[in-house]
Structure formats: C-alpha cells, structure tokens
Amino acid sequence: MTSKVATVEVAQPYAQALLSIAQSKNLTEEFGEDARVLLSLLSTQPELRNFIDNPFIQSENKKALIKQILGEGANQYLRNFLLVLVDKRRIMFLEPILQQYLALLRQLNQTVLAEVTSAVTLTEAQQQAITQKVIAITGARQVELEAKIDSDLIGGVIIKVGSQVIDASLRGQLRRLALRLTSS
Structure with a gap:
C-alpha cells in the first residue's frame, strides 16, 4: 500500500492539471459537480473502487467502464483526463485526485x-x-x-x-x- 504522503505527492500535480484544464475551458464548477458525483460513487460502490484499483485488470476494460459510467453526455475533457489516468497507471489515485481538485476549487472560490x-x-x-x-x-x-x-x-x-x-x-x-x- 502507498503511504498518505506518497498519495498526496502523486495526486497534487494531477489535481492541479485538472483545475488548469477546467479553468481554461471555464468549467471549474461543472468539473466540481462531476468530481463530487464520482467520489460519491466510489464511496458507495466498493466493487467499483476494487475494479479501478486492481492492477491486474487490463487498461482497456477500465477505459470501457469509465466510458460506460460517464455516458455519452459527459464532458469530453474530464473523460479524456480519466482515460489518461488509466494510460499512466494512475487511476488508482482517482479518489485523492478528485478530493484534491475539490480542495483547490474551494481555495479558488474562497x-x-x-x-x-x-x-x-x-x-x-x-x-x-x-x-x-x-x-x-x-x-x-x-x-x-x-x-x-x-x-x-x-x-x-x-x-x-x-x-x-x-x-x-x-x-x-x-x-x-x-x-x-x-x-x-
């Protein structure tokens, strides 16, 4: 298992990148709502978290699940960000990345x-x-x-x-x- 410090070290740059994307497209609040929904989903569905965290499940299967969860109406930038996390083998840090994003968003909005x-x-x-x-x-x-x-x-x-x-x-x-x- 990774330590909390290591998790924060990995999550911080990705959360900042997500905030940067959201700010450039003027979607910070929309991303915030999506982050809250995803965090709620991860906390109420342990099977989903286990699937995403499992390193033995192929990336293509994880990408298919993400696309299915988000649906066609989801924001393409957020979807692409999540798919990059899968490609970079950082999807297991999704929860801390989203939590850190919300913390940065709160800081931005005072x-x-x-x-x-x-x-x-x-x-x-x-x-x-x-x-x-x-x-x-x-x-x-x-x-x-x-x-x-x-x-x-x-x-x-x-x-x-x-x-x-x-x-x-x-x-x-x-x-x-x-x-x-x-x-x-």
Missing part, C-alpha cells in the same frame, strides 16, 4: 469546508445557521457543509473547519462539566 457531525439529520434552517456561524468565524465567502451522523453525540453538533473544532455537542458539554467537577 470557500471553506465545514465538517458537521450531529446526532440527527440537520434541517435546512439549522444548516443555514451553521453556515452563517462558520462565515462569521472564518471570513470566507462561502461554506461547503459536509454532514455526518453520529448517534453517540446524544444531541448538538461538532463543527470542524480546517484544524479548528467547535464542540457544541451534549457529549462534549458533559465531558467539560466532568473535568470542571474533578478539578475543583
């Missing part, structure tokens, strides 16, 4: 990624309130929310923006209360 963990699914109003709070804290133009559910939280939310963590969960409040009581 958007921050806020990972929100809650006990239950958040309503639209709660998501808007969190978005406004994150904008106030970070000064970013936009916020991209990535919601996760953790039933162990009991209630409240944990918001992670970069290295900053805001723990407004009941579990966190109980933990802080217990620490105060034991230190008194």
Whole structure:
C-alpha cells in the first residue's frame, strides 16, 4: 500500500492539471459537480473502487467502464483526463485526485469546508445557521457543509473547519462539566 504522503505527492500535480484544464475551458464548477458525483460513487460502490484499483485488470476494460459510467453526455475533457489516468497507471489515485481538485476549487472560490457531525439529520434552517456561524468565524465567502451522523453525540453538533473544532455537542458539554467537577 502507498503511504498518505506518497498519495498526496502523486495526486497534487494531477489535481492541479485538472483545475488548469477546467479553468481554461471555464468549467471549474461543472468539473466540481462531476468530481463530487464520482467520489460519491466510489464511496458507495466498493466493487467499483476494487475494479479501478486492481492492477491486474487490463487498461482497456477500465477505459470501457469509465466510458460506460460517464455516458455519452459527459464532458469530453474530464473523460479524456480519466482515460489518461488509466494510460499512466494512475487511476488508482482517482479518489485523492478528485478530493484534491475539490480542495483547490474551494481555495479558488474562497470557500471553506465545514465538517458537521450531529446526532440527527440537520434541517435546512439549522444548516443555514451553521453556515452563517462558520462565515462569521472564518471570513470566507462561502461554506461547503459536509454532514455526518453520529448517534453517540446524544444531541448538538461538532463543527470542524480546517484544524479548528467547535464542540457544541451534549457529549462534549458533559465531558467539560466532568473535568470542571474533578478539578475543583
């Protein structure tokens, strides 16, 4: 297996190349949406990831699958980029390349990624309130929310923006209360 550092080293130049292509064709947001769809597909379909990562499967089979997944209506530049990844034997890095592309796109758009963990699914109003709070804290133009559910939280939310963590969960409040009581 490759290390995380090695993966980032390989993914970074390809993500920058993809962003460069997208910017030259004025397709950065369209590529971003396609990247999100592909990442979702890879995370929900382990068989697909195994097929793409398997070095013993011939390149032509991988190319056929990519063409089938993308369909005829897909952007030709993105399709060609993915086919080049197959040719260069870098398709196994597709997921980190797409993640890095989205990070570069967020940086370009002055958007921050806020990972929100809650006990239950958040309503639209709660998501808007969190978005406004994150904008106030970070000064970013936009916020991209990535919601996760953790039933162990009991209630409240944990918001992670970069290295900053805001723990407004009941579990966190109980933990802080217990620490105060034991230190008194």
